[in-house]
Amino acid sequence: CVGCGALFQLLCPRCFQLLTFFDRADTQLLATQLPRNESTYPFTSLQVACHYTGVARKLLFAYKYQGIIDFGTVIGNILYYTLSLPQFNCVTYVPLHPRKRALRGFNQTQILAEIIAAKLRVPCLPLILKTKHTNSQMSLLDHEARKENSAMVFAPHPLNQTMLTADFDRDSVLLVDDVITTGATLMACAAVLQKLGFQEIHGVVFAHGH
Numbered sequence: 001c002v003g004c005g006a007l008f009q010l011l012c013p014r015c016f017q018l019l020t021f022f023d024r025a026d027t028q029l030l031a032t033q034l035p036r037n038e039s040t041y042p043f044t045s046l047q048v049a050c051h052y053t054g055v056a057r058k059l060l061f062a063y064k065y066q067g068i069i070d071f072g073t074v075i076g077n078i079l080y081y082t083l084s085l086p087q088f089n090c091v092t093y094v095p096l097h098p099r100k101r102a103l104r105g106f107n108q109t110q111i112l113a114e115i116i117a118a119k120l121r122v123p124c125l126p127l128i129l130k131t132k133h134t135n136s137q138m139s140l141l142d143h144e145a146r147k148e149n150s151a152m153v154f155a156p157h158p159l160n161q162t163m164l165t166a167d168f169d170r171d172s173v174l175l176v177d178d179v180i181t182t183g184a185t186l187m188a189c190a191a192v193l194q195k196l197g198f199q200e201i202h203g204v205v206f207a208h209g210h
Contacts, residue, residue, distance in 0.1 A: 002062050002071065003055040011059065011074050020051040021082065022208065030208060034183035042190035044172070044200040047083045052179055052209035060178060060207060064108050072108060075178070075206050076115030086202050088172040091117040092127040094189050095154070099133050112206070113176040127164075127173070128192050129157040154188050156196055164196065172200035180205045 001007075003015030022030075031046060050056050063071035093113035101107055110126070117124035132153040157163075164170070173193055177186055190201050 002058050010070055011055070015055050018055045019049075019078075020053055020056070022048045022050060026051075026208070030180070030183070035187055042187065042194055042201050043203050045086055046186075046203040046205075048180060048205045048208045049078055049082055050207055052207035056207045064104070064178070067105065069106060069111065072111040073115060076112045079112060079176070079204055079206060080116055080119050083204055085116070085120070085174070085204070086172070086200075088122065088174045088200070088202055089169045090122055090127075091120075091124045091174045091176060092193070093124075093175070094177045094185060095126065095128050095130045095157075097130040097133040109176050109178050112178065113174075116174065116176065116204075125163050126157050127160060127196060128189050129155050131155050154192050156192055160196065170197045170199065172202065173198045175201060175203045177203070177205045179207050179209050181209045 001009045001012040001015055003018060004012060006012045006014075027046065027048060030048060031041075031043075034041075052060070059071055059075060062068045063075060091113045093107070093109040095101075095110075096104070096107045110124075114124045130153055134153055175186065175189055175193065177189075180186055186203055186205070190203065193201050
């Protein structure tokens with residue numbers, strides 16, 4: 001177990017209970033703190049599973065930085081079973097720059113998105129491309145620095161011309177991320193989805209880091 005070291009379990013029931021889950025008040029407060037500009041708030045709904053502390057922090061660290069991909073299944077299941085997921089036509093995810101994707105060997109948010117999409121039997125599509133390599137958001141403490149770090153680095157993926165045909169239903173999409181801090185990255189990705197014509201954008205995130 002990632003939390004206590006118990007054998008034969010990735011996350012034991014006891015450590016699962018130690019996760020500090022978000023409640024409605026937490027979610028409403030987060031929505032008021034997201035960076036905004038002249039455009040309207042892009043999310044029809046935004047849900048976060050838990051706070052980035054204790055067991056959640058250990059879980060994400062083992063998954064992202066130690067490369068234990070099986071923990072992605074644990075996190076994906078937590079998102080699926082603990083959140084009230086709305087109806088949507090497809091799932092997408094916050095992308096990594098190709099350089100970081102090559103170094104890590106996988107995109108952690110893509111795996112989470114694929115798990116959710118498989119359970120709901122909807123397509124998981126790479127709708128967003130990260131065009132510029134930037135510093136890790138978790139390494140930036142300043143709110144404006146995070147916002148600037150995310151600006152102008154996301155664009156529609158070139159494959160969209162093939163995936164999003166004229167008859168593709170762009171009524172709603174689910175955007176998946178692993179950690180949200182100021183929300184700058186998530187808002188930048190949502191702006192791309194708006195440009196692609198999606199009417200409803202729903203966001204789900206595993207953990208909120210302060």
